[in-house]
């Protein structure tokens with residue numbers, strides 16, 4: 037088995053505006069099962085960061101436990117990383133983000149890591165609107181521990197073990213909408229045309245950007261009867277929020293039928309154009325929730341960008357934290373002395 | 386609509402093995418390189434011997450059309466040192482005597498005459514002798530080898546190496562008539578040969594008729610005649626200052642030989658700009674290493690004599706001017722002529738075929754350039770039982786081309802003498818076999834070495850100039866040979882796709898280090914497909930591998946251009962839709978198709 041990637045790239049590969057090649061955003065050779073959807077998500081992250089001219093050393097990759105949570109090792113090997121404990125990535129992300137607001141936080145989690153053991157943490161990081169990208173690589177099972185049903189396994193879905201799941205499933209997109217996430221989308225590992233712009237939008241968004249990515253587990257949950265296998269997802273997927281990510285410095289050339297698109301100005305000035313379902317108002321959570329229900333009733337999987345709060349205030353805004361990272365604050369800043377203390381005390385009288 | 390690629394056509398995967406495809410004899414290069422890496426030098430030698438007959442000779446002298454074709458050259462690196470690895474097999478092998486065909490005692494009753502004992506004729510002999518043909522070889526030289534003996538200097542090709550490999554063929558039972566020039570083809574045909582093969586080479590050196598040519602004749606030498614005279618020991622010295630005219634490989638051999646014959650100031654003077662010199666870059670490099678300057682853009686005007694003796698040559702300095710269509714003319718700088726002093730001049734400006742000994746009324750047609758009309762596939766002339774090959778067929782080429790011609794001419798002669806149509810060529814033999822050894826394990830070393838090309842060591846210049854028979858290049862050692870062999874990308878281990886297995890998971894696309902793979906909707910033309918590959922497929926020399934429809938209606942398209950044959954796509958494929966399969970392409974030689982018929 038190969039354990040190293042060859043050093044060659046295509047001789048005509050392109051540089052981005054930082055002078056970096058896509059290869060510069062890659063990581064170690066994956067040890068996941070051949071054909072695992074999670075590897076495609078890593079490739080999509082690589083592509084998105086390359087396209088967005090992200091400086092790799094300005095990214096912090098965070099994860100919990102699971103096959104999905106292993107993936108930060110397989111992309112951006114020049115970035116910071118923290119592989120935390122099962123379901124606890126949100127706390128680590130919160131601490132890191134509070135301490136240093138200047139990094140880009142990319143959390144990668146699984147459906148088990150988020151919807152089972154990590155549910156409590158997930159709820160709070162979403163409602164606090166922490167400025168991060170939160171990706172769930174959702175395969176409807178605990179891949180790492182050999183494919184047990186998870187909290188996102190659809191009722192009636194059959195994994196390789198052969199028994200239909202008897203429980204109602206959790207839809208993380210619906211949950212994120214209800215919990216106040218300010219950028220909410222669903223993608224599919226097998227559709228990078230849709231996924232890469234979704235991740236670019238998430239990177240550009242200020243606040244909690246959540247993407248539920250259906251990412252098949254080829255080994256334990258890609259059999260007939262599973263609702264998270266490649267074939268099933270391809271057949272049932274409806275891409276309504278078909279997003280095109282267009283940085284503001286480029287001219288908008290895509291043309292959509294009038295009434296079928298909206299422009300979304302994100303915090304860095306970039307724009308997401310949506311081929312959109314007329315029923316969806318991208319700024320209205322309730323319309324997204326209604327749409328989710330109606331697609332589910334029809335047995336269809338709704339994907340695309342479903343909600344953005346353009347005026348999102350992230351946790352730093354809310355808490356009025358210092359505008360510089362902690363590490364840049366001097367002793368003088370942190371202990372401003374008697375005069376400052378006196379004036380604070382004075383203000384409380 | 387673009388159709389799915391027909392990989393059953395033997396030429397499809399053959400094209401992907403760049404080196405083998407470029408080799409006139411289609412030697413299975415990666416196959417023997419892997420054997421060298423495995424230390425199986427004798428096996429590597431025999432693969433070469435079967436295909437190109439002269440591994441030890443070619444491992445030192447081949448024009449190596451394979452190397453510019455090598456895939457590594459398209460990856461911002463130098464090609465694999467294919468030629469020098471061949472030499473390793475020859476240098477390090479054990480005795481091959483037991484593996485060579487044995488002389489056939491029972492002849493088949495057919496007699497074939499070969500004119501010339503160069504590589505073309507020797508190849509015909511090698512292929513026909515084991516089939517029972519009686520072979521008579523005629524050559525006006527005292528020993529076999531043709532130009533390999535008379536032209537290629539010993540410091541590039543030691544006599545022992547030449548003798549060994551020529552010997553392997555003569556020992557198969559050829560009857561040699563050395564020191565015997567054929568002066569009449571009519572006469573030869575009258576001796577009741579069933580077929581005649583003409584491998585007489587291109588023995589006529591071009592001369593340069595300029596003022597002073599006749600008067601200075603004693604000190605003006607036609608390059609190829611002079612080299613032959615040195616090779617056979619008739620010439621042992623030359624003047625101190627020598628001008629070599631011409632920019633081809635013959636000029637390089639002349640200047641380096643002159644240094645070894647006592648000259649201490651040798652200059653190569655060429656009309657054209659240096660980048661257009663015909664000599665192989667490595668030959669120029671070797672001459673320069675020995676201190677020979679290349680003077681470019683000098684058009685010779687006259688030989689200068691004083692008191693009846695050659696004292697120099699005058700040249701007009703020029704500059705190249707290129708027309709829009711790329712055509713070049715040399716325009717005089719208008720300066721006074723430059724005098725370059727010298728004692729001797731070697732004229733090495735090319736050679737031609739010459740057939741004064743072929744009567745024009747015996748049925749062999751010649752074209753307006755006085756070249757015989759020869760079929761490019763069968764090498765048959767307009768006289769059915771007379772065949773041409775090597776330099777004699779289409780003008781000067783090189784050894785490996787002569788060998789390739791020889792193999793095909795032997796096939797034709799065998800067909801003809803068995804009463805079959807020489808135009809029905811036997812198809813190549815192919816074999817395609819999976820290299821899977823287990824889950825994600827391959828029989829070949831799939832890891833891609835990033836090493837730069839290793840250099841072969843050279844003998845010290847002063848020492849090698851001392852003795853014209855001392856070989857300059859020393860060849861790889863076992864360790865450097867191994868490392869160089871590991872640079873080979875195994876382009877014969879093909880990526881083979883089975884669309885019915887593919888679940889379109891993207892794993893192969895994601896992993897491919899050189900972005901060879903793309904899923905794309907169907908397209909009308911290949912041109913369109915070439916635009917939509919992950920990196921536009923601009924190298925039109927390299928094929929696209931297009932699949933049949935996949936369940937989503939898309940196609941898998943692979944641009945073969947810079948595939949590393951690393952096997953990662955197949956390792957990451959969950960369903961083995963991609964597999965790594967070794968493709969062997971074997972040029973069918975005389976008698977081989979017959980063996981199959983018998984089965």
Ligand SMILES: Cc1cc2nc3c(=O)[nH]c(=O)nc-3n(C[C@H](O)[C@H](O)[C@H](O)COP(=O)(O)OP(=O)(O)OC[C@H]3O[C@@H](n4cnc5c(N)ncnc54)[C@H](O)[C@@H]3O)c2cc1C
Nearest residue numbers: 501503504505524525531532567585586775776782783784
């Ligand atoms: C100086 C020089 C250096 C070269 N170096 C290289 C090199 O490094 N690598 C390479 O690949 N190629 C090289 N070549 C080219 C190569 O030698 C020839 O292309 C090749 O030898 C051609 O093979 P052949 O069998 O067609 O004929 P040749 O090798 O030319 O053999 C023809 C033989 O026929 C004999 N002959 C001709 N007419 C008659 C007749 N009427 N009767 C009897 N015998 C006759 C000649 O004496 C000669 O021995 C070089 C050529 C020259 C001139």
Ligand SMILES: Cc1ncc(C[n+]2csc(CCOP(=O)(O)OP(=O)(O)O)c2C)c(N)n1
Nearest residue numbers: 102103104122146147148149177178179180
């Ligand atoms: C505290 C704790 N409980 C249980 C486990 C066992 N465990 C490891 S991974 C995993 C589930 C992972 O599922 P998911 O997050 O969906 O990742 P996947 O492997 O499917 O990508 C579990 C239960 C653990 N490592 N730690």
Ligand code: SF4
Nearest residue numbers: 069072103179253254
């Ligand atoms: S077990 Fe499933 S989720 Fe884990 S690596 Fe294998 S395919 Fe991917």
Ligand code: SF4
Nearest residue numbers: 897948949951952954
């Ligand atoms: S073998 Fe496969 S992965 Fe490797 S370069 Fe070729 S197509 Fe790409």
Ligand code: SF4
Nearest residue numbers: 887888890891893958
């Ligand atoms: S890895 Fe295999 S199954 Fe997956 S897309 Fe490639 S060929 Fe198809």
Ligand SMILES: [Mg+2]
Nearest residue numbers: 146147175177
């Ligand atoms: Mg999971």
